Amino acid sequence: MAGHGAHIIVIGNEKGGSGKTTVAMHLAVGLLRMGFKVGCLDLDHRQQSLGRYVTNRQAWVDRTKVGLPMPRFGVVMPSAAELKAQAVAEERAAFDSQLAEFMDSCDFVVVDCPGSDVALARHAHTVADTLVTPINDSLLDLDLLGQLDPVTWELKQAGVYSKLVWELRQERRRTHKAGIDWLVTRSRLSALADRNKKKMAEVLPKMQKVLGFRLAEGFGERVIYRYLFLWGLTVLDLRQSGIDLELTKSHEAARAEVTSLLANLWLPRVNDRLDRL
Template sequence: MSGRTAHVIVVGNEKGGCGKTTVSMHLAVGLLRMGFKVGCIDLDHRQQSLGRYFANRRAWMERSKIDLPTPVMVVMQPSSAELKAQAVAQEKAGLTALLDHLSGQCDFVVIDCPGSDVALARHAHVHADTLITPINDSLLDLDLLGRLDPVSWELNAAGVYANLVWELRRERRQAHRSGIDWLVTRSRLSALTDRNKQKMAEILPRMSKVLGFRLSDGFGERVIYRYLFLWGLTVLDMEQAGISMGTSKSNQSAREEVIALLHALWLPRVNERLDRL
């Protein structure tokens, strides 16, 4: 890894349905539109959500004759080894080799992890320069980060995912002598204010100081994020897309959310190029 030049961004969380693929897709396209070379790796060989997203993008480009920025996209395939230990070793070695290869041609590599605790996802975390963890704005999702007292709302213990990140951070420091910048984002935010939303706003900043992550708003609960999948598009493509999606206030707000997340990530050479979006 000492000779690697690409900045590795891992989008991970052990819970499904929190918006990891949506974040990965918009992040990759945002970086491409700023002029960076980007590689993407989908570790979920079964669902292949990010791989399918970019496949839809290539299909729409061919159909509409519109040239959209597209990364180098790779879906990791599972090992065919019969022994589990051998399969895990082969998959880890394959991911390391792929990262080394993409680093030679990319400025950034975005890795979309499955919503479960698998060895390959853990190995990806060890390679992360930046880790993004989207969580839905609910106490159920919050439990993966920390266990709360139901009366005092104080943090009793780290959750299973926070413990995993702590363990993998230590492994990374031992292997690579560098840490992981961990950003937790609140996804699917509702425009309405309720008690749950207020509690999340109170608890997460306190929790971040103990568990060692930075905090940022993510993407709101907007139809446009789900609507664009079939075309392989993002909210950053709407002016060039070739389909009528309107210019509503909600769609403009979605675009601003993506730019705000890119700004919050503190990625090298990114903030100076945000005006290109």
């Protein structure tokens, strides 16, 4: 696919703490381990969580001398312009320039958006071939997708993020003559069954038909995801020789979650290579 335009995967959600960076890094490493060339762009220039994840990964390689597949990485820094319109234009141009470079040399580009509504994140959504939105099993997260009647639990209207995605989908169709495949994942799932979790399971399948997204299971609430960040590792790295970490049932379950998400994304040529993970 390199040389013919990379497939762009945007990880977006207007709420922080939903696990976007964890999803972005695991997707990137999964694609790398399947033999694809991957570029990563971090648009959250304040926290730079994805950038720190990649930096931690390179530091681990330098320290242990154990080679790991590495993505190409770029970050769009904030403009110093005083006028907002000029700053937005400069940041957009910087994003487009970095993206163009990756489009010519990568098979996939993974873009990690900040957990807020900013102009650069909106622009990134308009170039997305695939949009992944992780949400926690929380009614606060659900409200971003759709507003529910508190008595009947029926969908009253689209939430602020769903409305935004709808607008940006229309813009993409006008400018790129293509749509956006939108996948919502339930992330940080607890193993415990509770009323909130059951309601989410009931409501989301109904909402997807109206709001135009596909639904998939995301990543569970597992310590291993947070633990591996410090080393820049992912659960897909743990079977590699030279990584001294005992595999547990929880680790294997986490690997299955990542593999399942990659399969559900319907990315070009990916499902044919899942057995390489």
